[in-house]
Structures are given as C-alpha cells and as structure tokens.
Amino acid sequence: MSDFGEAIGTAVEGGLFAKAVGGSAKSDTPLEKGHFAEGQCLNCGTELLGAHCHKCGQKAHLHRTLGAFLHDLLHGALHFEGRTWKTLPKLAFKPGELTRRYIDGERARFVSPMALFLFSIFLMFAVFQFAGISAPTDLQGDTGADLTERASEGFQALEERLATVEKKLEDEDLAEVERTTLEAEQEELSQQISDLREAGENIPFLKEITAGEASTAPEPEVDEDGNTVIPLTKDADGPTMRMEESGVDWIDGALDKWRKNPGLMLYKLQTNFYKFSWLLIPLSIPFVWLLFAWRRKFKAYDHAIFVTYSLSFMTLLILTITMAGLAGVHEIFIFFASMLIPPIHIYKHLRGAYGLSRFSAIWRLGVLSVFIAIVLTIFLQLLLLLGAF
Template sequence: MSGEFEAAGGIVTGGLIGRALEPRAGEHGGEAHGPGALCLNCGTALIGPNCHQCGQSGHVHRSLGAIGHEILHGVAHFEGKLWRTLPLLAWRPGELTRRYVEGERARFVSPMAIFLFSIFTMFAVFQIVGLQPPSDINTGLGTTEMIAEMRQEAVDRRADSIKERDERKADDPKRARYEKRIADAEATIRQLDSIPKSAINGRARVTHIQSGWYALDHGFEKWQKNPSLMLYKLQTSVYKFSWLLIPLSLPFVWLLFFWKRQYHLYDHTVFITYSIAFMSLLFIVITLASAIGVSEGWIVAASLILPPLHLLRQMQQAYSLRWLSATLRTIVMLFFITIIVSIFLTLLVVMGSLG
C-alpha cells in the first residue's frame, strides 16, 4: 500500500512541477469584477478577470477546498491546456510541434511541462503495477567460460603493464604505478585459479577485480556485492536524469536537417521533447493494458509499431516533408535512437559506479 501512495505522490509531484514551468497565458482567470475593483496583489484597477499589471486573478479563493482545487489543476487540468494538447500529441504531433514553434503557445502545454508530467506519471505507474528491479539476483560467476575470460583479461592487463614498466627508466616515478597494476593483476589471477572446480557452476564469487582506477573499481565492487540495489539506483537515475535524453538527441536530429537553414536548434528541441513525452505516455498505456490482461500479442504489436509510426508522422508534419523523405529520416533516426539510449544508459551506469 505504501508503494501505491508513493506512486500517487510521484504523479502529483510531476504535475505540480510541470505546472510550475507552464505559462499561464491563455487560461481562464476567474470572474470579471465591476468598476472600481482593485487587484489584491498590486492595487491596480481591474479591467478584466486578471490584473493587466501583475497577472494575478481578480477572483481569489480563501478556503481549504481551494488547496485541492490548485492540486487538481496542477495535476490534471493545466487549466484546460492538457486536453487541447493530448489529442494533437497523439494524432497530429507534427502539427502540434510546428504550431508551438511558430508561436501558438497559449493554447497548449509547453513541451517541458508535459515532458515532466509524463515522466513522473510513467514511473509512478510502473511502481503501481509492480515493475521493479529483481531483488534476488545471483551474484555468482557461474560458468567456466566466464572465469576463463576474466583470467585472460587479467593476464593481458599484466602483460601490458609489464611492457609499459619496462619502457620507462628506473628512476621514472610512473614505474610504481605499473608495478601496482602488475601486482593487482597477479593477485586476480591467483584468486581465479584458487576457485574450486566444484564451485565454478554454483555461486562462486570473485571480488577485488582491479582496473587501476580506484573510483571505477569501487563501483565494480558495489555492483558485485549488491546488484539488486545498484539496479534500483539505476532505475532511480533513469527517473531523475531522463531530461538528459533531450540534449543527447539534439545533435542527431540536427544532423537530419543541418542543411535546412529555416530550422533551428530550438525547433529540434521542441520536436524531441514532445516526442519523448508521447513515448512516455504510450508506455503508460501499454503498461496499464498489460496489467488489465490485454493479449500479449497486442501489447508487443503496439510496442513495435506505434513508436516508429508516431515518429514518422511527427517528422513529416513538423518539417513539412514528403512521405519518402520522412520515411528515410525516420529509419535513420531509429538507428540514432539506439545510439542515444546506449550513451544514456552508459552514462547512468558510470555515474552510479562512481557515485
């Protein structure tokens, strides 16, 4: 039950953070007031529902229910913008991207606001349905091949260190560094050779495998001692650092259009942010569909077909491309996405190991 409450809190938090970033232009501000009414914030005479000087609504609530009203607007309403944005994001994403870039922004939720809302909601839904890292990972090495591979790596590391040491003069202070690497490699080899054959296919464990970089070695040790905890931290890092996908994707999208001077980095950023937000919302729908028992075949088909089709449609509409041109760019972009995700996960693993 505590997990469900925590997940619900995540949804609320995502909505409120997104709401904090969302401009309030174009929203209803409350009832208009009669002549002579003053803004309660700055004292300016009101000529409409909102103060034209500071922007505050002329109608303010002063009740406990007003707090709930603010939360509901923050999470679900975005003062009506969300319900104008979602249909376009789902069916005409390129039109939404182009209209926002060209300046039609008061009607729609901004890319970053809906991105934050969708990311928080996605991970909250994952938690509600029980998508968590496994807690009983076997930390054993397992097979003879894996041990042999680790031993060979240690042998190669020792040989390289010996070569580097011998190429330096006797008074070179860097020789000590290579002496230490040689000693560490030999210790690893002895440790691997000492594993009983009867334990090789069981839960044999090897620790203190050294790379020569203390921070990275410490990270390896943490992964080896408690992989379940490290996987949980990795999941949390995905949740916290998902925004990195935007700058990581930007140069790849730019490569698809770098010779078209009418498109700027801002345009590509809006395209990327709306696209990631849709994919997060799609994952939410697929996860919920799986949880209520929708056929696995439909789930797999939706997961494989809808993302590239949506990307194709958004690219064709946003950049006013012919279908053939949009299709070719989409194929290239799908390849780029594998690179982007690999870089993203590598960064998270390295940050988790170092920190």
Template sequence: MVDMDAVGGAATAGLVAGAIEKPTGQAGERHHLCSDCGAEVSGRFCANCGQPAHVHRSLLHLGEELLHGVMHFDGRVWRTLPLLLFRPGRLTREWVHGRRTRYVSPLAMFLFTVFVMFMGLSYMPGTPDSSVTGQQISAGAELARRSSEVALAEQALERASPAERPAAEARVKAARARLEEVSKLVGNVRVATPDTVIEKVPQDGDWKAELAENARTGGLNLNLGNEKLEKKLIKKLQNPELAIYKLQQSFYKFSFLLVPISIPFVALLFLWKRGFTLYDHGVFVLYSLTFMSMLIMAVVIAMRLGDVTSALAWTVAPFVVPAHMYFQLKGAYGLSWFSAAWRTWFLLWFCAFALSLFAMAILYLGTA
C-alpha cells in the same frame, strides 16, 4: 509493491509542471483593482503583474489548485493529448509558431509523463522466482534469528549434564528444523555449517543470485573501457537488488538528460535546411519523448491486464515508434513523404546511440 519514491517524484514533477505553465485567462472573477500591485484591472488577470483578479481563500480552492498542479487537469490537456497521439507534427508546428495558450507546454508534458512512467514501472510484474526487497530483508532477518537459536541450543547441549542431555538434544533438533523451514522460504540462502555462518548460493533460474555470485568470485567481465567504473559496478552488483533499485532511481532523476543528448542528433538531420533552430528541435524532442513515455505506460498496463494483451502490446509497440516519428517529422518540418521516411530511418539509429550515451551517463552517475 509501489515505489513511494517514484510516486513522490511523479507528484513533484506535476507540481513543477504546473508551476511553469502560464494561466489561460479563464479563471477567477473580475475585480477593479489588483490586490498585489494596485493597478486597475479590466479583465480576469492584472495586465501589470499577471496576478488573477480573484484571490480565493477557501479550502476548496486550495484542493483545486493541488489537483491542477499534480494532475495538470484543465482544458489544454484534452486539446494537447489527441494531437500528441495522432497528429504530433501539427502540435509541434503550432507550438513552435507561437500558438501556445491552447496547449500544454512540451516541457510540462515531458516532466509530468516521464515521472508518472517511472511510477507506473513500479507496478510492473516481476518473474515468479523474484521477491520484493522488503520481503527478502524480512526473510533474511528471520533466518539470522533462527540460526542464533540453533547456536544457543548447541551451546546449551555442550554444557548439559547427562540427565539434561536428551531434552537439550530435542531443543537442538527443533531449532534446526525451524531453521530449515525458514531457509526453504528464503530460497536462495542456506546455512553453510552448523554454526551461524550463512552464505548465498545461486539456484537454477535465479539470475540475480548468479550475478551476485559472479561479481563476488571475479567471474564477471564488463569490458566498459573504464577500469574504475568497472570496479565500482562489480562491487555494487554483489547486491543486485540494491544496484537495480539505485539505477532505477538515477534513471528517472536524470531522465531530463535525454533532451540535451537528443537535440544535436535531430539537428544533424536538418544541417542544410534553413529556418529551423535548436529551439524547434528541442520542442520536437520533448513531445516525442513524452509520447514514448506514454507508450511505455500503455505497455506496462497491457502487461498487467494479461498474457494476450501483453503479447499484443509488445507486437504493436515496435511499429508504433517509427510511425509516430515519421508523422511528427513530416508535419513538424513540412517534409515530403520521402524526406520524412529517410530521416525517420536515421533518427531510429540516432535514438539507439543517444540511449547508449544516456545509459553510460546513468551508470556513471548511479555509481558515483
């Protein structure tokens, strides 16, 4: 099932990314006066306020703007993507040095790809014994309804006269049979007593049910060093499906936190080198995170294609990550192979630490 919140987030991110991008100077027809400020126009855009000289009023152009805003579908994408994939160092260096009109900005690329990544993760295949939350809710409602039928049939049996008793017993038996059938469909629920009390019980291989059971019975020790946070998490883990969904929502909503968390670690690698600013490191981080988001999407697609493709993707991906970091460092900062190699090694460790900080922030924000 597709996560519609993720789809909406991806569309919103695309529109925001389109809004922060500047025109490339290749749209519209030439007019002599700007319809906004009235200044004389000698090109396709007003030199005074920047508005396009041609102001359209057709539905076709409105659709074109929407497509461009959401998909960011223009020539700069096809100039940016190949460099991001195969020559990330050159792309980072050119943007930092001011050659920007031909490429999509790192912030716009990051916003769009990271939200599309989370939309793609909603297609990620689950384990055979898992079920969609909506199906679980529906099955639970059906189970409650059948349990009520059993209770009503038993009450009718208690009030039945001797002549009506055989028919009442048959109704109770039929209601219990229907209840048992629904219980098998639900999988990890059962009726504890003949009345309507229902409890969840873990089954072999159902890690979510086991997690919920441990959270309810006090058998879950998180040891996070924050007692208040641990209590909140344990309470939320009593319903793992809802907890995981909320964490996913928090993860993509606050994914921008990866940028300020990562920049100081990159800056540490160049403390004694002059000529590099935090802006340069920010551009490096944004393009790098964009590539990682695209890599995750590629792995998800490979998992959908089949076992062989999935295994190949999981085998290749761990080598692609350090290789891309190495070439981006080497090209963006003009490093020798040795300088780029040892910085790549430390950057991998810094990434693991930054992801840990980000995960802690998400846990805190997701349980706030």
C-alpha cells in the same frame, strides 16, 4: 557522491516541474466568503482592468477556499484541465500539427511540452510503483562465493602445513628442541582443524569445505580478445552477479559496488532514470539538429519542442502498453504495438512538424532510429556513472 547526484536530480526535476506548471501569490487583502476583495493585483499591486493583471498576467480574482486548493492541486500536480484534452489527441494522432502550432505561437491552447513530459514521467513512476514494477532486488553479490573460496583456501593451507609438520617429525635424527617446537605446532594445527570441522556441523558451506567436498574456483572465462567475461550465475538464493577487476581504480570502485550489492545498484539505476529522465532532451537535440543542419529555418528551439513532445508520447505509450499487459491483453498485440506505433508516430511527427515529403521523412526516420539507439546508450552510461558515484 551518489547522494549528491540524487539530490541534484531531485532538485532539477522539481524545479523544472514547478517552472512548467507553477505560479505564486501573496496578500493580506480581506476575504469575502473565500474570495479576495481586491481592487489591485495581489502579486504586483497594479490597478486591475480586467480578468487578468495586464502587467504580470496573474488572475484578477483569486479564491482562498478548500475547493480552490483542490483545483490547484489537480492543475498544478497533474495539469488536469481543458488544455490536456486538446493536447493529448493531437499528440497521439497529429503530433506534427501540435508541434508546429506550438512553435508558431499557439501556447495558451495546449499543454507545454515540458509540463507534459514531466507529467508523463510522474504518471509512469506512480503507476509502476502501484503495480509493483521495479528492478529485481534478488540479485546477490559474490561476497558469499568469495568467502567460500577464501575459507577453502585457508582450510587447505592448514591441512598442508599439518602434513608438512608431521613429515618433519618422522625424522629420527631431529633435534630435541626442534621436535618440541614442531609437536606444539602440530597440536595447535590439529586443534584448529578440529574446531573448524566442529563448526562446520552448523554452517553448510563450511561443512562442505571441512568434509573435502568444496570444489576449487573455476578459472575466469575469457573471450576471443582476452577480456574477462562477467557472468551472471545462479545459486540457491537467487541470481548472483560476478564481476572482475579492470585495473582502473575508479572503474573498479564502481564494479565493487555492483559486485557487493547489485540489487541496490539496479534500484538506484531505476530511481536515477526517473530523476534524470530530462537529460534525454538535451542529449537528443544535437542529433535531431544534424538531420536539418543545412536547413537554416529550423532552429534549436524547434528541435527542442519536437524532442520533448516526442519523448512525452513515448513515455505515455510505454505506460499504456504496460497497463494493457497487466490487464491481460494478448502478447501478440503488445508486441505489434511496441514495434509499429513508435516508428509510425515519429514518421508522422517529422512530416507534420517540419513539412517534409514522404521520402525526406522516411530517410530521416531511418537515421533517427540509429541516433535514438546512440542517445539511449549514452543516457544509460550516464545513469551508471551517477549510480556508481
């Protein structure tokens, strides 16, 4: 199920990226030094009248050279062109103007919000991988701890059974047949205990058990409402995550995966974040709509552009702050940048995109901050669900 979810995420992400920045062309038209010698559009066959086909919009004159391929690589994968340098400064310093102008129809001048968002996610993923920033993988499941407890209980059961048999053999009136049976059982139990002690010389945790040093498992911690606490303990091999069962089958199935391999689950959580980051857009739009529900002139499309450009900026901001931290910038600057830039940017974005007064922008910023926390919580729950199933 989780593989299917990852496949869906990758397919949707790739489809959105391709739709945002891609194009296509095909032809068997002869070449002249790497240039197509066409008189008709190679995409739809319409007679060419200018620099672009007036029917489908494709460029009139295409190139089939290595230089053209490298240009398409930079343009298609990174959208690295003049529009980028017009869009990024506006996004950083005049986000409201950028959003409003794009909504009002100035599309050719700026990078589309979806292309910019996917580019920012791609760039963050690439930089984080290069810098080695990833979820911790040294979390150990509680399988080892459970094995110790089970082994300890089993060894104690053998000793208790042996003590019971030896006590029965002390009875002088014991029947001969029963005495013979008990003596055979005594010999077998003694041999099993002896074998375990011998094996314990090479197995540390078993040595503690057979030497009588293993401690009994502590009772699970319970909070004020009677719910079992899930502690994060630490042992010699690194931090260990312990989880208790909830009694609900599908929840326990997910918890079992976290219990057995929390490092892998955290890695899948990080991977799913990149693949399903686009879900933040449809999750956010209804909450932004609530801020303007009584203002009919602002449509869902306006909110979608606002949300996507805003998410693009926040992604690039996280990337910039992370790189600044890796470069050795003082922590105080990192802290203030993280705390001050996002609310200031959202405030300016709201004012410019929706033409708000200072008071209207401020109270909407406060409400939107609460909505952002809700959206991130929902998004995290979806990631956990996708990772578990």
